[in-house]
Amino acid sequence: MTTHGYDFARDIRLEDLWDDPYPIYRRLRHEAPVAWVPAAGRYLITKHADVVFAEQHPELFSSREKDSLVLRVMGANMLREDDPEHRRLRAAAEPPARPRRVRGDWSPIFQRTADELIDSFADKGEADLFADFAGPFAAANLAHLLGIPQVPAADMIRWSQDMMDGNSNYADIPEVWDRALAAAGAVEEAVDEAVRRLRDEPDGSVISSMLHAEDPPTLQQIRNNIKVIIGGGINEPRDVLTAGVWALLTHPGQRADVEADPALWRNVFEETVRWISPIGMYPRQTTEDLELSGTRIPAGSRVALVIGAANRDEEVFPEPDRFDIHRAQRNHLAFGGGPHFCMGTWVARHEVGEIAWPTLFRRLPGLELDPDRAVETGGWVFRGLLNLPVRWKK
Amino acid sequence: MPKVTYVQQDGTQTVLDLPAGTTVMRAAVAAGVRGIVAECGGNLMCATCHVYTGDGADGVFPGATDDEDELLDCTAEPRRDNSRLSCQLSLTDQVEQLVVHVPGAQT
Ligand code: HEM
Ligand code: FES
Numbered sequence: 001m002t003t004h005g006y007d008f009a010r011d012i013r014l015e016d017l018w019d020d021p022y023p024i025y026r027r028l029r030h031e032a033p034v035a036w037v038p039a040a041g042r043y044l045i046t047k048h049a050d051v052v053f054a055e056q057h058p059e060l061f062s063s064r065e066k067d068s069l070v071l072r073v074m075g076a077n078m079l080r081e082d083d084p085e086h087r088r089l090r091a092a093a094e095p096p097a098r099p100r101r102v103r104g105d106w107s108p109i110f111q112r113t114a115d116e117l118i119d120s121f122a123d124k125g126e127a128d129l130f131a132d133f134a135g136p137f138a139a140a141n142l143a144h145l146l147g148i149p150q151v152p153a154a155d156m157i158r159w160s161q162d163m164m165d166g167n168s169n170y171a172d173i174p175e176v177w178d179r180a181l182a183a184a185g186a187v188e189e190a191v192d193e194a195v196r197r198l199r200d201e202p203d204g205s206v207i208s209s210m211l212h213a214e215d216p217p218t219l220q221q222i223r224n225n226i227k228v229i230i231g232g233g234i235n236e237p238r239d240v241l242t243a244g245v246w247a248l249l250t251h252p253g254q255r256a257d258v259e260a261d262p263a264l265w266r267n268v269f270e271e272t273v274r275w276i277s278p279i280g281m282y283p284r285q286t287t288e289d290l291e292l293s294g295t296r297i298p299a300g301s302r303v304a305l306v307i308g309a310a311n312r313d314e315e316v317f318p319e320p321d322r323f324d325i326h327r328a329q330r331n332h333l334a335f336g337g338g339p340h341f342c343m344g345t346w347v348a349r350h351e352v353g354e355i356a357w358p359t360l361f362r363r364l365p366g367l368e369l370d371p372d373r374a375v376e377t378g379g380w381v382f383r384g385l386l387n388l389p390v391r392w393k394k
Numbered sequence: 395m396p397k398v399t400y401v402q403q404d405g406t407q408t409v410l411d412l413p414a415g416t417t418v419m420r421a422a423v424a425a426g427v428r429g430i431v432a433e434c435g436g437n438l439m440c441a442t443c444h445v446y447t448g449d450g451a452d453g454v455f456p457g458a459t460d461d462e463d464e465l466l467d468c469t470a471e472p473r474r475d476n477s478r479l480s481c482q483l484s485l486t487d488q489v490e491q492l493v494v495h496v497p498g499a500q501t
Contacts, residue, residue, distance in 0.1 A: 055435070058435075094439070329499075331442070331500060332501065335433065338434070339435060339437055341434035341440055343439075346468070
């Protein structure tokens, strides 16, 4: 990397990444594509080709990060395991999230969730789609998928947020630990209750699938993996949902295109997760000395695969900052890659792209941004809208 | 030694001589063949390693499993009778010359 690039990387501040990481990522890709960033305590890997390389070499880029805070909050789980143990847990949990089951088992439930939420505010003529729709929609759907449908969406959202705050509690704030561990305990109770019910009467849920798998995980492994799925299965679909609505409301031509041709909802989904990737980066630890884009990374280093940067790499996506559902190339990395490729891919694509968006645009005629309230966006590890005030014709 | 020809939509071709034991996907990724994205690395979850099989494919591969079959319904380019996921096409010495066509998009 260039000396300039090195100085630049050393001075990157997390606040600036939070506000708008994309200009920083552009400079990193050009001047220091593999850069030690002290504020993040990691090497940031920002080019598409390098991230793909890391994803394809899990033996060099391990998920078993030492002293991961995730382990402290959630206990050992598939996200922080390598194969073969990872494969065993994943195989037990995955079947309910595969595409045919999503269409058959979950689609009607997702549709009902969408309609009930819209019923609750359709008459008002205005809403904040972040708090009033996207969050509860993702949370209620996930509760069904997991096998804990009686848990209110508000509890799911709180547990998820409290655990995620714990996962990133690098400042070691005691109150954050307390909330995270309390949330983890509440999830364990909900899982235990479901296990009592599902042991003799299996159903199509993830907990049931793990319980009755060919090579079943232990009860503690089931609990831990459900914590991870609650931590990672609410905010991401919520964030792609709001980002996509916002993108369409600010790009009227593309909105008209998709309203005329519903087959384009798929393009809207793929372009939205590329443009504002809900998971902006995920961590790995190197297992041996290696060299990537001319930078030497010692064995045991913490690295960040910055998919939010890779998804705006101009070598792969021309005019990467532009939202364009008609792009020819769409091989974004928003769902990660390799063995840990997102387990919720088909759930998210279906609930957001095929249910939530078409239903919102159909049921809320004349949907537009509220001109009196600004939309805010933030984050880099996770990035998304923080609100989405809209109105429509009653 | 199996010889696999990857044909892009614009007609450009990559020909690889491959050892038995690898898959049509793995070989393409290692050689950087454009258009074989293979996000999930062969774990049958992503459907981004879609190919249309051509000459030399008849009778040399087992049929698609249920897991492959459902993903073939989710490919970015339309599924056809000769659609397969290339991570499931293991090369054996039975395969002599194989042609696969790479679709224009994978996601
Ligand atoms: C648009 C929405 C979503 C995005 C962008 C997304 C993104 C990701 C990414 C990047 C990873 C890889 C993390 C890593 O390798 O360290 C991942 C893993 C995972 N995701 Fe998602 N996700 C989404 C929705 C969901 C949903 C709805 C669920 C719940 C069903 C879910 C469950 C999981 C699980 C369990 C893993 C870990 C898989 C493993 O370790 O094998 N995700 N996701
Ligand atoms: S590589 Fe993912 S299904 Fe073939």
